[in-house]
Every structure is written in C-alpha cells, then in structure tokens.
Amino acid sequence: MAVYTDVNEEQLRAFLAEYDVGTLLSYKGIAEGVENSNFLLRTTGGTFILTLYEKRVNRDDLPFFIGLMDHLALKGLSCPLPIVRRDGGHLSELAGRPAAMVSFLDGAWLRKPQPQHCREVGQALAAMHVAGSDFAIRRANGLTVADWRPLWEGARARADEVQPGLKDEIDQELASLESDWPSGLPEGVIHADLFPDNVFFIEDRLSGLIDFYFACNDFLAYDIAICLNAWCFEPDGAFNLTKGMALIDGYVCVRPLEPGEAEALPLLARGAALRFFLTRLHDWLTTPEGALVVKKDPLEYMRKLRFHRQIDSASEYGLRIKDLTQ
Ligand SMILES: Nc1ncnc2c1ncn2[C@@H]1O[C@H](COP(=O)(O)OP(=O)(O)O)[C@@H](O)[C@H]1O
C-alpha cells in the first residue's frame, strides 16, 4: 500500500481551491508504490495524481524533483507534469505533509516485458538523458558507491540470516567496487529507478515514465546498468541477451555510448545490483511483520550481482561495436 497519510474531503476541497482544476468529483488512495502517499483525484477539470511526500523524501530535494518533471515534460518527454497553483507555486502542504499534484498518465506497467518493450525503454531513457542535459538544478546521488557502506554496516550483522555466507561475500564485493568504481564518465540527470513498475505502456507502445523520486546527477551509463538489471533478467534468474541487445540498441539510437562507458558497464551493473540488494536487505530486516508493504526479495539482486561478476565485456550484455562513438 502507499497511503501512509490519509486526507479527508474537506482538506482536499480546501487544497484544490488553490488550483485552477475545477472542483472535486472523487478521490481514492492508490495501493501501489512504497515511498509516498498517492491519491487519484477526479475533478471537473480532469484527472490528477496527488502525492503527499513521506519521511524518506527530503523536503530540500522537492524543488529538484518537481522542477525536473516540469523541465522534462516541457521538453516533450511523456512524464507527469506538475500542476501549477494560482499563485505560480507547485509545492503545497496537506495533512501536515509537503504535497504536489501532477498530471495523470494513461497506461499500465508490464508484468512480462518483451524485447520490443526493452527497446522502447532504452530509447526513453536516452531521451530523458538528452532532455535533462540543460536542467539547472543539481542533486547528488544519495545511493551511490560512497553510501553503500553505511547501508551495509546497518545490515551486516544479520546478513547471514538471509543467506549463509552473505557477510563475507558482500564484504569482498563492496571493497572491490569501492576501489574500482569508475570516474570521469559522462554525467547528467539520471532516473535511477527505471524499473518496469515505473514505465507505462498502452498496447505495446511506451506511454510514459513516472516516479522521479530517486532522480539525481550521476553517470548516464549507470542508469543503463540499472535498466539492464531491472528489465533483462528472466524470473528464473537468467540474463536475456535479446532483451539486453534491444535495450542498448534503443538507447544508442538516441545517444551513442562512448567507449569508456561501454568498458565500465559490467562494473556499473555490479554496482547497480549491489545498490538494490542493499536497500532491499535493509527493508527486509527493518520492515515490521504485518506492515502493509510488499517486501522485495534482496536475493534476487544477489543472483544478478553474481552474474555480473562473470562478465568481462559489455558485448555480453548485447552491446555492439557499432553502438559506440568513434
Ligand atoms: N502521473 C501518474 N499517472 C498515473 N498513475 C500514476 C502517476 N503517478 C503515480 N501513479 C500511480 O501510483 C503508483 C505509485 O506511484 P510511485 O510514484 O511509483 O510511488 P512511490 O514513489 O511511492 O513508489 C504507480 O504505480 C501508479 O499506479
């Protein structure tokens, strides 16, 4: 579920009076998502998503997130457009939480993505990177290599409860990634969580990207590494080369890769797998039993991490020489 903070009709009517979106017809809480409280609102002016930002979102980051969606939507990327209040602002306060309203995107996320969907995701990811290149606000990645050790220290003592041997394996993995993490790759605004549940499709065509609340400035190729992890493995744990090739192909049609980015891809993919393993492990160990949140399996990302460790070259993900800038 993701309604941590509830709102009543009276509060909503007062909130909507600040906007030019007509009057409230109906509203309901949205069960999906894990971070914030989301509501679907229908008004005489249209359909909107209302988000109340919960504890894990830092208030100081909200101008980045809201400004980024505004910037990308105005550049033609299909993503939620923040709705402007009559006084020109985007951020409000509702039920004691920072709140904002964005446009509703049609479509649904795919439970079983196919190679043609991966191609579209690659294209959309690159289009986002290009559209974000002149976004003026910066936000450092709060979950990059330097942030993994504190996360790990919080979970390390109990890691072997999840799988015997994890403690030693992650100790070595983390040390190796910390020492070898690349530098000097092309940077820009990345989505940083472009998983299938954050990409909408209508009849096999990508209709939009949502959930920009991990977006930040980091290596562009790290975002590709995140997508390879999230889109190109099968439920049995096997990497699907056809999907990898399609995703990379879609990406390079819009933004070709530099040779250094291709060379770093196996390491970036290992790092991305460790990042999602660590946040999932943290949630696995700290979410109280019975909480109304679906806990995600950390071991899924451990298996992906072990796969990436055996990769020598980005060609094993489906990258071809023609995909690179000369
Ligand atoms: N702009 C939007 N248009 C349509 N549905 C949306 C939109 N934003 C969010 N949703 C719905 O709300 C759910 C949770 O949103 P998400 O941003 O992923 O939440 P969280 O950040 O809490 O994980 C999505 O799975 C989707 O169903």
Ligand SMILES: N[C@@H](CCOP(=O)(O)O)C(=O)O
């Ligand atoms: N994609 C992450 C979890 C973040 O969840 P979201 O609902 O905000 O997309 C994972 O799978 O671990």
